[in-house]
Amino acid sequence: MFLDFLKTITMRMYDLILKKRNGNELTKEEINYFVENYTNGEIPDYQVSALLMAIFFQKMNGRETADLTMAMVNSGDILDLSEIEGIKVDKHSTGGVGDTTTLVLGPMVAALGVPVAKMSGRGLGHTGGTIDKLESFKGFSVEMPRDKFIGNVNNIKIAVGGQTGELAPADKKLYALRDVTATVDNVSLIASSIMSKKIAAGADCIVLDVKVGEGAFMKTPEAAQELAAEMVSIGTNVGRKTVAIISDMDQPLGLAIGNALEVEEAIDTLKGNGPKDLFELCLTLGSYMVTLAGAAKNVEEAREKLQETITSGAAINKLKEFVKAQGGDTACIDDTALLPKAKYVVPVMADTDGVIEKIHAESIGLIAMELGAGRATKESIIDLAVGIVLNKKRGEKVSKGDVIAYIHSNDESNIEKAKQDILSNYVISPNYVDNIPLIHHIVD
Ligand code: URA
Ligand code: CA
Numbered sequence: 001m002f003l004d005f006l007k008t009i010t011m012r013m014y015d016l017i018l019k020k021r022n023g024n025e026l027t028k029e030e031i032n033y034f035v036e037n038y039t040n041g042e043i044p045d046y047q048v049s050a051l052l053m054a055i056f057f058q059k060m061n062g063r064e065t066a067d068l069t070m071a072m073v074n075s076g077d078i079l080d081l082s083e084i085e086g087i088k089v090d091k092h093s094t095g096g097v098g099d100t101t102t103l104v105l106g107p108m109v110a111a112l113g114v115p116v117a118k119m120s121g122r123g124l125g126h127t128g129g130t131i132d133k134l135e136s137f138k139g140f141s142v143e144m145p146r147d148k149f150i151g152n153v154n155n156i157k158i159a160v161g162g163q164t165g166e167l168a169p170a171d172k173k174l175y176a177l178r179d180v181t182a183t184v185d186n187v188s189l190i191a192s193s194i195m196s197k198k199i200a201a202g203a204d205c206i207v208l209d210v211k212v213g214e215g216a217f218m219k220t221p222e223a224a225q226e227l228a229a230e231m232v233s234i235g236t237n238v239g240r241k242t243v244a245i246i247s248d249m250d251q252p253l254g255l256a257i258g259n260a261l262e263v264e265e266a267i268d269t270l271k272g273n274g275p276k277d278l279f280e281l282c283l284t285l286g287s288y289m290v291t292l293a294g295a296a297k298n299v300e301e302a303r304e305k306l307q308e309t310i311t312s313g314a315a316i317n318k319l320k321e322f323v324k325a326q327g328g329d330t331a332c333i334d335d336t337a338l339l340p341k342a343k344y345v346v347p348v349m350a351d352t353d354g355v356i357e358k359i360h361a362e363s364i365g366l367i368a369m370e371l372g373a374g375r376a377t378k379e380s381i382i383d384l385a386v387g388i389v390l391n392k393k394r395g396e397k398v399s400k401g402d403v404i405a406y407i408h409s410n411d412e413s414n415i416e417k418a419k420q421d422i423l424s425n426y427v428i429s430p431n432y433v434d435n436i437p438l439i440h441h442i443v444d
Contacts, residue, residue, distance in 0.1 A: 013037075013047045020054035028067045035071035039170040045177060052174075052183040060188040065230060066237050068188065072196035075170035079119070079202035083150050086115045087293040090203030091285055092194060094218070094227070096211045096249045097365035098257035102130050103266035104274070104282045105289070107318040110158035111309040114293040117153045118160045119167075119201055134160060136260040136339055136384050137328030144326070158322045167200040185217055191230040198235075205241040205292035207285055208232075212440055213250030215361025221246065221440045228443040243288045246440040247281055251359040251394045254278035258373040258387015260340040261408060267336055270316040277393075277438050283307065284439055340385035342408035346415050347391075348422045350398040355434075358427035359394060367421045371409050386410055388422065395434030 016030050034051065037043045060068065081088055089109070093099055102118070110116045120130040120142070134140050142162040144152075152159035171193050178184045198206050208231055211217070212224035228244035235242025254275040256265040268274045269282070287302035296302035309315040320330045332338035368374060372383035385408065392404045404426055407418050 013043050013051075017047060017050045017054055020051060020058055023058045025061060026064055026067075031064065031067045032071045032074075035068070035075060035170045035174075039075045039173060048174070048177060049181045049183075052178060052181060052189070055189065056183045056186045059186070062230070062233055065188040065192050066234050069192040069195045069199065069234050070238065072168045072170040072174070072192060073199045076168050076200065077165035078200050079165065079167070081117055081150075081202040084115050084117055084153050086113070087204045088115050088117055088202065089205040089207060089289045089293045090118070090198055090201060091207045091209065091289060092198055093209040094190075094194065094211050094216065096209075096253055097215050097361040098252040098254055098262065098368075099209075100133075100254055100256065100262040100266050100269070100278060101209065101282050101285060103133060103263065104269045104278065105286050106158055106160070107270060107322060108282065108286050108306050108309050108315045109289050109293075110156070110322070111314040111318040112290055112295050112305055113157060114290055114295050115153050116158040117149070117202075118158075119163050120160050130160065131162060132382055132384070133259045133263055134323075134326075134328070136263040137323050137330070137332065140323060140326050140328030142326065152325050156318070156321050156325055158318065160322075160326070168196040171196050187223075187227050187230050190217060191227055191234060195231055195234045199238060199240065203240065205289070206235050206243075207288045207292065208242065208244040209281070209285055210244050210246045211249035212246055213248055213361065213436075214358075215252070215365070216249040225441060225443065228441075232443050241292050243292065243442065243444040245281075245284055245288065245442050247284075248277075248436055248438050248440065249361055250436055252361050252364055252390065253281065255390045255393075256387065257364060257368040257389075258371070258408060259382065259384040261373075261385075261387045261389055264336045264339055267316070267319070267333055270310065270319055272310045280438055288442075288444075342383075342385040342387075342410050344407070344409045344412060344415060346407045346409070346419070347403040348405045348407060348419050350392075350400055350402045350404050350426075350428060351423060352428050353399050354397075354428040354430050355432040356392055356394050356396050356398060356404070356426060357429045357432035357434075359390065360425040360427075363425040364388060364390075364422070367418055367425070370421075371407065371414060371418055372411070383410055388418075392426075394436070395432070398428060 038048050106116050149159050149161045210224050210228045218224035224246045232242045256262045286306045287299040290296045290302035323330050368387045371386045373387040389406045
């Protein structure tokens with residue numbers, strides 16, 4: 001009996017693989033069938049691997065991609081945030097190096113009365129996730145009962161919680177399989193993966209930061225545009241207002257890469273002294289968040305209001321309120337010297353004259369990880385204090401001997417290698433002229 005049952009399942013999955021392999025469209029029922037039965041363990045990895053590879057080569061159309069997204073949403077819990085007053089806007093970045101935008105944007109947007117209800121994860125790879133960064137505040141915790149989470153958002157407009165429940169478990173399983181079968185970088189698969197998690201997390205509106213460049217999934221503006229359009233179309237189709245900003249990840253964003261270092265950078269930015277690119281990206285993303293939430297007539301007005309949260313001190317005060325509400329020590333917000341600090345801070349000097357043409361973002365992230373700022377495996381323990389602070393960025397002129405970056409380390413023995421690695425990931429040329437924009441395009 002059981003074997004017969006298995007056989008029917010195997011046969012049907014075989015048909016789906018064949019259909020997609022031959023370039024045909026899968027129906028909604030077929031997509032639901034394979035997502036459901038893969039999640040509950042009834043379809044084996046090898047068949048889904050074959051289907052993923054067929055999808056990779058034959059692609060999926062917009063309808064199939066939307067159906068795949070919703071099948072993954074329905075594979076697990078869907079958060080109900082209806083007790084939160086106001087329009088909830090979520091922001092998502094497709095992943096970058098030294099991306100400190102959430103820490104800056106959260107308080108800025110909340111200071112304008114727009115609810116920020118964020119579920120965050122820990123980082124794997126390059127650098128820590130938002131939760132790791134926030135743990136730079138002594139005592140800060142994301143563990144709280146649901147009532148407190150909702151209460152904090154209603155009272156002070158911002159809360160960051162740890163992932164509760166199981167959001168889009170199908171995506172988790174499929175992503176792990178894609179990772180080992182060379183099927184990650186397909187537009188439909190990336191778009192449905194990201195959007196399924198955002199939709200399950202309960203936001204009314206979604207602002208996407210689609211990174212483009214060497215340090216991103218999408219290496220060219222055209223590819224990023226295609227991914228952005230696909231995600232905006234999925235969001236719109238399921239009734240979530242969605243906007244995508246395509247931004248540069250051909251070099252790290254801002255200057256700091258590492259957990260406490262990025263917290264310090266966020267605090268500086270909220271006080272009006274942050275790196276220009278980080279602040280500009282925050283203003284752009286934030287102005288769409290605030291507009292979608294209905295707290296400004298248009299993006300120009302939203303931008304002015306956001307700027308005002310910095311000059312008036314409302315944003316930095318909001319950060320204090322938020323950190324305090326989740327048990328964190330706020331003294332380091334007034335005095336960043338109180339944040340976790342590394343024992344050694346070592347300058348890296350340019351070995352030639354010229355203009356900086358490239359800073360290989362992904363490699364810089366990996367060097368920071370090797371210093372201890374990120375996790376090589378899920379079990380690794382991260383060192384909040386360590387990382388890299390860039391001193392020169394793309395387009396800047398340098399002379400031999402100028403400091404291009406600082407290494408923050410707690411282990412004297414890894415400094416020399418980090419120095420050599422950083423040097424080999426800075427490309428300095430005689431007459432480079434930088435014309436790569438920070439914001440490539442906006443899809444709405
Ligand atoms: N991030 C995700 O969550 N999924 C992808 O497929 C790629 C990036
Ligand atoms: Ca940064």
